[in-house]
Amino acid sequence: PAHLKDGRPHTFRVHAINQPQGHNPTLIRSGFTLSCGNNGAAYTRRLYNSREFAHFHVVQPLDPAKIVERYPDWMIEGHSFIAFPNPTTGTVPLYTCWTSIYSPPHGRLLGSHDFNTDRSKVGDHQACHENPWTLFHVYPSDGPNRKPIYLMYRDSEHGYILANGKADADALVSRWNFRYFQSSPLFWVPTSLIVNEVVVPQAPEPEVPEVVEVVTPEPLPEEPPVEEIVEIIVEEDPPFNGNLAHEFHSGNLPPSPESFYKDDGSNEIDMSKVYIWYLNTTKYGEMQ
Numbered sequence: 001p002a003h004l005k006d007g008r009p010h011t012f013r014v015h016a017i018n019q020p021q022g023h024n025p026t027l028i029r030s031g032f033t034l035s036c037g038n039n040g041a042a043y044t045r046r047l048y049n050s051r052e053f054a055h056f057h058v059v060q061p062l063d064p065a066k067i068v069e070r071y072p073d074w075m076i077e078g079h080s081f082i083a084f085p086n087p088t089t090g091t092v093p094l095y096t097c098w099t100s101i102y103s104p105p106h107g108r109l110l111g112s113h114d115f116n117t118d119r120s121k122v123g124d125h126q127a128c129h130e131n132p133w134t135l136f137h138v139y140p141s142d143g144p145n146r147k148p149i150y151l152m153y154r155d156s157e158h159g160y161i162l163a164n165g166k167a168d169a170d171a172l173v174s175r176w177n178f179r180y181f182q183s184s185p186l187f188w189v190p191t192s193l194i195v196n197e198v199v200v201p202q203a204p205e206p207e208v209p210e211v212v213e214v215v216t217p218e219p220l221p222e223e224p225p226v227e228e229i230v231e232i233i234v235e236e237d238p239p240f241n242g243n244l245a246h247e248f249h250s251g252n253l254p255p256s257p258e259s260f261y262k263d264d265g266s267n268e269i270d271m272s273k274v275y276i277w278y279l280n281t282t283k284y285g286e287m288q
Contacts, residue, residue: 040088041193044136046080046162049073053157054112059136060085081149081164081189084137091137094187095119097128101158112159115151117187125181126158138187145192148185152178162186 045064047056051073057080058064064076084091095118100111111129116122117140122132139146150163152172161178163169172178260277262270 040084040086041082041190042085043193044080044083046077047074048077049111050075052111052159053154054110054159055161056113057115057135057162059083080162081147082191082193083189087137090139090143092117092140092187093119093134094136094138095122095132096135097122097130097132099123099126099128101126103158105156110158112157114160115162115186125153138189140187142185142188145190146188147191149187149189151181151186153181154178 042060044057044059047058047064047067048054049056049071055077056074058067068074068076083094087093094115096113096115098111099114100109102108103110112126114122114124114126114128115135116124116132117138119132122128138149142148147165150166150169152161152163152169153159154161154177156177160181161172163172163178169178169180173180260269260273262268
């Protein structure tokens, strides 16, 4: 959910796992804890200024909607690459500043944001009108699960833009007349949001039944036979079944014990009645 994509880890208590469509979820009686997060990484949003022909990239806590509300010349183009709002192991700050240069074809100054991981180089090409400040944090070098970000420049509007990978950079060149401001990537970013490994606890090992030594007693002298009274106990706690639980909640509760008695008035259990009730109760599920 969008309200959980806030760059902070979250912990959930899981009690059911989805099954294919048409089947009840598999319930987990004890449940397990699932922790996930993105290590603070978040998608950046790319903005475009129609008056200055300039682009900008923001990430939390900067809200692009508030920028557009305050500065109507800006519009949100959409998601761009992934970056870190806060310092993270192995990252460096990406600095930016607002620059401008006179454009003879337009007869006025055109502004744009310059970007660099080296604070001293921000504004080298076009002078900054403010002190460079940290926009977000990125990787200074390549590595596993990282993609390159290129700094592009369009001479006609004197504007910079950050290209999301090599394919995006080439498309900016062929379609929008940008050029590579430098041939090598300016920095690298994660290819996807970093998710913590989720460890689901394994089921406990089954208990090994205790081995009991059976001692056969010496045979006793035969005695007159005695009528044996056998009590039959009906288990009222069958193995858990989602469909059976559905029947219980629908009001199909087991009948009273007397309804299982034989018809001869002997107060003995008629197992065929128990069996028929069980089949009726589980008619939506597989026969156990």
